[in-house]
Each structure stands twice: as C-alpha cells, then as structure tokens.
Amino acid sequence: xxxxxxxxxxxxxxxxxxxxxFLYQMVFLRRFEERAGELYTKGKIRGFLHLYTGQEACxxxxxxxxxxxxxxxxxxxxxxxxxxxxxxxxxxxxxxFGKATGCAGGRGGSMHLFDVQKNFLGxxxxxxxxxxxxxxxxxxxxxxxxxxxxxxxxxxxxxxEGEFHESxxxxxxxxxxxxxxxxxxxxxxGVHLKESLxxxxxxxxxxxxxxxxxxxxxxxxxxxxxxREAVEYVRREKRPYFIEAExxxxxxxxxADPELYRVKEEVEQARKRDCIERLRRQLEEVGWLDEAGFHxxxxxxxxxxxxxxxxxxxxPEPGIETLYDHVLKGDxxxxxxxx
Amino acid sequence: MAVLRMRDALREALREEMRRNPxxxxxxxxxxKYGGSYAVTAGLxxxxxxxxxxxxPIAESVIVGAGIGAxxxxxxxxxxxxxxxxSFLALDQIVNNAAKLLYMSNGQINVxxxxxxxxxxxSQLGATHSHSLEGLYAHFPGLxxxxxxxxxxxxxxxxxAFRDQNTVIFIEHTANYxxxxxVPDDPDFLIxxxxxxxxxxxxxxxxVGYSGSVHQxxxxxxxxxxxxxxxxxxxxxxxxxxxxxxxxxxxxxxxNRCVVVEDDWKFGGFAGEIAALVMEHAFDWLDAPVAxxxxxDVPMPYNxxxxxxxxxxxxxxxxxVLAMF
Numbered sequence: 304x305x306x307x308x309x310x311x312x313x314x315x316x317x318x319x320x321x322x323x324x325f326l327y328q329m330v331f332l333r334r335f336e337e338r339a340g341e342l343y344t345k346g347k348i349r350g351f352l353h354l355y356t357g358q359e360a361c362x363x364x365x366x367x368x369x370x371x372x373x374x375x376x377x378x379x380x381x382x383x384x385x386x387x388x389x390x391x392x393x394x395x396x397x398x399x400f401g402k403a404t405g406c407a408g409g410r411g412g413s414m415h416l417f418d419v420q421k422n423f424l425g426x427x428x429x430x431x432x433x434x435x436x437x438x439x440x441x442x443x444x445x446x447x448x449x450x451x452x453x454x455x456x457x458x459x460x461x462x463x464e465g466e467f468h469e470s471x472x473x474x475x476x477x478x479x480x481x482x483x484x485x486x487x488x489x490x491x492x493g494v495h496l497k498e499s500l501x502x503x504x505x506x507x508x509x510x511x512x513x514x515x516x517x518x519x520x521x522x523x524x525x526x527x528x529x530x531r532e533a534v535e536y537v538r539r540e541k542r543p544y545f546i547e548a549e550x551x552x553x554x555x556x557x558x559a560d561p562e563l564y565r566v567k568e569e570v571e572q573a574r575k576r577d578c579i580e581r582l583r584r585q586l587e588e589v590g591w592l593d594e595a596g597f598h599x600x601x602x603x604x605x606x607x608x609x610x611x612x613x614x615x616x617x618x619p620e621p622g623i624e625t626l627y628d629h630v631l632k633g634d635x636x637x638x639x640x641x642x
Numbered sequence: 643m644a645v646l647r648m649r650d651a652l653r654e655a656l657r658e659e660m661r662r663n664p665x666x667x668x669x670x671x672x673x674x675k676y677g678g679s680y681a682v683t684a685g686l687x688x689x690x691x692x693x694x695x696x697x698x699p700i701a702e703s704v705i706v707g708a709g710i711g712a713x714x715x716x717x718x719x720x721x722x723x724x725x726x727x728x729s730f731l732a733l734d735q736i737v738n739n740a741a742k743l744l745y746m747s748n749g750q751i752n753v754x755x756x757x758x759x760x761x762x763x764x765s766q767l768g769a770t771h772s773h774s775l776e777g778l779y780a781h782f783p784g785l786x787x788x789x790x791x792x793x794x795x796x797x798x799x800x801x802x803a804f805r806d807q808n809t810v811i812f813i814e815h816t817a818n819y820x821x822x823x824x825v826p827d828d829p830d831f832l833i834x835x836x837x838x839x840x841x842x843x844x845x846x847x848x849x850v851g852y853s854g855s856v857h858q859x860x861x862x863x864x865x866x867x868x869x870x871x872x873x874x875x876x877x878x879x880x881x882x883x884x885x886x887x888x889x890x891x892x893x894x895x896x897x898n899r900c901v902v903v904e905d906d907w908k909f910g911g912f913a914g915e916i917a918a919l920v921m922e923h924a925f926d927w928l929d930a931p932v933a934x935x936x937x938x939d940v941p942m943p944y945n946x947x948x949x950x951x952x953x954x955x956x957x958x959x960x961x962x963v964l965a966m967f
Contacts, residue, residue, distance in 0.1 A: 374715070381644020406750030417747035424714060424751065429738050436739065442708055443715030446667070446693065453711075469704035476699070493784040629749040630783050632807035637783065640921055641836060 329527035355552035359576035364526025379414035381426030402618035431464035441479035460491025520548030649795035655800035670722030702731035723843035739786030769941035774905035777912025780882035791856035793823035798833030815854035844873035863961035908936035
C-alpha cells in the first residue's frame with residue numbers, strides 16, 4: 304500500500320470547510336444506512352438491501368474529486384455512491400421504499416439506483432456487469448473529444464469475473480479515460496479474497512499496463528489524495544487508472560447474512576480503523592473541530608435522514624397504469640404483438 | 643433498383659447510415675481489416691477509418707457492454723458478434739443491461755444499439771456453430787428482434803434499426819448472405835418493424851416463416867401448387883419482436899390452416915408462440931391444429947446426411963400441409 308501520512312499540510316490544502324463536509328457526508332451515509340437497516344426489519348424496504356457502513360470513506364473520498372459531468376457506474380452496494388454523486392438522498396430513500404418519487408420511480412430498488420441528471424448512471428447488480436459499460440462510456444468521452452471521464456466502482460468480488468479482465472484489457476488497449484475503483488472489503492459475499500484470488504489485485508491491473516495504487520480505504524483523506532492524482536492522470540492522458548481501496552463492511556453482505564464466515568473480533572478490529580472516528584480525530588488535532596461541533600454534525604445528519612424517511616413515507620406508490628411504461632423508448636405501451 | 647446479394651444490401655445500409663449519422667460506429671471481431679466473417683463490412687474500414695470501424699479482441703461481453711456504454715453517452719453503435727453462437731458469451735449484457743436499462747431507470751436511460759449476428763445450420767459446422775435462436779431473443783421485453791429473409795428487407799430493416807431508440811437484435815441467416823434480389827437505392831428506404839410480408843398469396847393454407855425458413859416455405863408452396871393443387875399463402879414475419887400476428891391471423895381466417903416453419907428446435911421455440919397466438923385469435927377458423935415444422939430435437943450433427951435429417955426441409959413442410967387435408 305502506498306503509505307500516505309496525513310500531514311497538517313495535506314489537511315490545509317484540502318481545507319477546513321471541505322474536510323468538515325467530508326465528515327458530514329460520511330456521518331450522513333452512516334446514519335442513512337443504519338436507518339435503512341431498521342426500516343428493512345420493519346418491512347418498509349424489501350428485496351435485497353446491501354448496507355455500506357464502514358466503507359463511507361471510499362465514496363466520499365473518491366467521488367468528491369469528480370466534476371458533475373463525469374459519469375459514475377457502481378455495483379449493488381450503491382446508496383453511498385449515488386448520494387455523494389449528487390443524487391438527492393430523499394429520492395434514494397424513496398427508491399428503497401419503491402415509491403414513485405424514487406430516483407428510479409420505484410422500478411429499480413436498492414441495487415438499481417439511477418439519476419441521469421447527476422450522471423449517476425446506475426447501480427448494477429450482476430457482479431462486474433457494469434465494467435464493460437464503463438469502457439463504452441469512456442470510449443464515448445474520448446471519441447467525442449469532451450473532457451469528462453468515467454468512473455467505475457466495483458468490489459473485490461468482481462476480480463475473478465471474466466468481464467473484469469475483458470474490460471481492463473480493452474480500456475488499456477483503446478486508451479480510454481476510465482478510473483477503475485475497487486472497493487476491496489475482503490469478502491465476495493462470504494468468501495474471503497484469499498479463497499477466490501491467487502494473486503494481488505493491483506498486480507492484475509499492472510499486467511494490463513494500467514497504473515495502479517492501493518490506498519487505505521478507511522482514511523477519507525488518503526482516498527481523496529489518491530483519487531485526485533488518479534483523476535488528473537485519467538483526464539490528462541485519456542487512459543485508465545486503477546485504485547484499490549482497502550476497506551471493510553461492518554454489516555453482513557445483505558440483510559439476510561448470518562455472517563458465519565467471520566468472527567466478531569475481526570469486525571471489532573476493523574471498527575478501530577473507522578473512517579468517521581479517524582477524520583474526527585484528525586480535525587480535532589488541528590483544532591478545526593470540537594465535541595460540540597461533531598455533535599452538531601451528527602444531529603444535522605440524523606435530521607436530514609429523518610426528512611428522507613418522511614419524504615419516502617409520504618410519497619405515492621407508482622400507479623398500476625404505469626406498469627408498461629418504459630419497456631421501449633418511443634413506444635408508449637411496448638407490447639410484443641399487434642393482436 | 644439494383645440487384646444485390648444480401649451481404650451487399652446489408653453493407654449498403656451500414657454505409658448509408660454511417661454517412662447520414664456521425665454518431666454511428668461499428669465494433670466487432672474481424673469487421674475491419676478482415677472485412678467481416680461474412681464479408682458484410684468489407685470496405686467500410688477504408689471509407690470510415692479505424693475510429694468508426696473498430697476491430698475488437700475476441701471478448702463478446704465487453705464488446706456488447708462497451709456498445710451499451712457508448713449508446714448511453716450519445717452514440718449509436720453497431721456491434722457485430724459474428725454469429726449467434728457467440729452471443730451467449732454476451733447474454734448478460736444483452737438481457738440484463740441492453741434490454742432492461744430503460745425500464746429499471748424509469749425511462750432515464752435508453753440504449754440505441756444494433757447487435758448483428760449470423761445464425762442457422764446447414765453448413766456442417768456441428769452442434770456449437772449451428773444455432774437458430776432468434777426466438778430466444780424475442781422472449782425478452784425491451785429488445786427488438788429482426789430477421790430478414792430477402793436483400794431488400796435486409797437493407798430497409800437494418801436502416802430502420804439505426805432510427806430506433808432501443809436495442810435491436812439483427813439476425814441474418816448464413817444461407818441467405820449470397821441470395822440475390824432487387825434492392826432500392828433510395829437512401830430513405832426504410833421498412834417499419836412489426837410488419838409481416840405476404841410473399842406468396844394462396845387460399846388453402848398459411849405457411850409462416852422468417853429468415854431462412856421463408857425459403858423452405860416458398861419451395862414447399864411451389865411443390866404443393868405443382869403436384870397437389872394446394873395454393874399456400876406464405877408469410878415472412880420479418881421481425882419477431884414486435885410481431886405482426888394480425889397479418890397471420892387474417893390469413894388464417896381465409897385459409898383455415900396454418901403451418902409454422904422454423905430452424906430452431908420445436909420444444910420451447912418461437913413456432914409454439916405463433917401457434918398459441920393463432921389459437922387465441924383464430925381458434926374458430928381453424929380446420930386443423932396448427933402444425934410446426936422445426937429442427938429435430940438433437941444437437942446439430944456434423945455429418946451431412948444427419949444434418950439434413952435434423953433440419954426442417956421443404957418436404958417436411960409439404961408433408962405437414964398435406965396431413966391437414
């Protein structure tokens with residue numbers, strides 16, 4: 304791993320206001336996911352629900368580097384990525400509720416969030432299935448001569464999929480501006496990375512001649528600094544770059560996971576590296592935050608999350624009459640025959 | 643009008659559409675320097691350059707996925723997968739992404755993409771290289787499935803595919819590539835999807851086919867007329883999704899008999915869908931159960947005699963028709 308010491312100079316460069324915003328975003332995502340977990344147990348949210356708690360520094364540190372016109376595609380643990388990319392969290396919560404006001408109109412659910420206005424082009428629930436799409440987006444950016452880039456977020460579970468290799472190869476071969484961002488939380492569902500991959504993740508990127516770095520994914524400042532350098536490279540060189548962020552998810556793979564594959568002590572150890580506590584400490588050390596300040600951030604986040612829940616609760620269900628909408632573009636009904 | 647082979651008609655469609663719309667580009671295995679496995683894209687690299695005619699690695703999934711991604715960002719790509727047999731390697735991209743993104747995103751993302759592939763047996767290529775699975779793709783809401791039988795249709799339908807805002811699966815029978823026919827040279831010549839074509843009029847029986855099987859149906863119709871005094875009406879579906887079942891139903895109401903001819907297997911195939919639709923909409927007009935003439939229920943054998951026995955033939959169609967009287 305590239306060791307990054309968070310010096311006061313680094314904090315100074317990013318700036319107090321921005322770092323406090325990072326802290327707020329991470330706390331917000333933590334509260335949002337905890338609340339979603341509760342609402343799942345109450346039956347307000349159904350289907351599969353994959354919580355992001357523990358991994359917040361990855362989304363906040365990386366996506367905060369992007370411009371609005373940069374495109375992001377993500378995996379099924381996607382709430383954090385959507386929200387940091389600018390998708391209104393009210394519409395994310397409403398989507399989890401399956402409501403008409405959801406960012407996918409209640410048609411997608413937790414694993415399939417979309418907001419084209421924010422260039423969040425989807426959560427994809429087939430492992431590695433969005434990696435080829437990222438190549439195509441980046442190809443379009445390059446062919447059009449526009450200055451935006453594509454960012455593709457995927458987990459360590461994607462690495463053994465064929466599409467990972469097809470996509471890294473083609474992106475490097477055609478020299479397209481895509482940032483590969485691997486959230487390595489050590490587990491593909493319940494299988495440890497050691498049991499599914501024979502080599503090191505960044506070595507695979509290097510084999511495709513893509514510059515690759517490992518970064519501490521529990522340190523938002525480190526993720527931000529690594530991503531800033533990566534994005535500068537991708538935008539300037541119009542070539543792919545690869546970041547592996549070493550992170551950890553506190554909750555099970557989904558709400559249905561009894562977590563038989565790991566011991567509680569392992570989770571406790573990871574919590575000692577918690578991204579929120581870490582940034583809080585760093586900010587306290589330089590005198591930019593005190594206990595009252597953190598308390599205020601947490602209260603604001605909780606109130607915002609409650610506003611999201613209220614919005615979702617009060618929103619209407621999609622009408623039955625809309626069932627056939629959007630099967631085909633330009634065809635209001637999309638029926639297969641003229642019978 | 644010019645007389646063109648089907649592969650040349652397809653190339654004309656690509657050329658005209660690429661000239662018309664700079665957002666169209668082509669990707670696929672050996673479509674550039676090699677000119678395409680079935681020579682459909684021959685010469686296009688020279689005219690449009692490497693940026694718009696892209697040779698790819700043999701990696702079907704990323705080719706289709708990259709096509710989807712570029713389509714999401716304002717392009718109208720065409721991906722050539724060489725044959726339908728190789729499309730299985732890209733099935734997740736086609737089924738889970740191309741077909742569903744519009745619906746899952748609540749109408750925010752459409753995927754204007756043309757995916758071309760060759761299909762069909764009869765060339766002694768064995769079980770892995772002889773599939774006719776047009777009906778498989780027709781199964782999925784969110785896709786359009788086109789399978790022309792004649793050069794003019796091939797051109798008009800392929801040009802129409804590039805005017806669509808959705809993903810179009812465009813399937814060409816290998817036996818048809820060399821087929822000649824008159825093809826309009828009007829650059830605005832388009833054939834609308836969901837319009838079957840009555841390619842031979844008749845009063846006694848309706849024979850329905852598409853792609854390769856239209857030609858078996860036509861040969862069978864000639865035999866029936868010459869030897870049995872049976873006048874068959876032959877319908878070329880041209881597109882499976884959307885499907886013009888109304889034309890079939892109208893014909894069956896006139897002829898009271900229906901045979902569906904398909905290169906795919908009978909069990910679970912598209913011919914069964916046609917039969918069910920005819921039953922639903924013309925039950926009272928039928929004088930006999932709808933018959934299906936399809937491939938035998940075996941993986942395609944290599945041996946020539948065995949392969950001929952496995953595929954539907956015009957004799958099989960004639961027998962199926964005569965069994966109804």
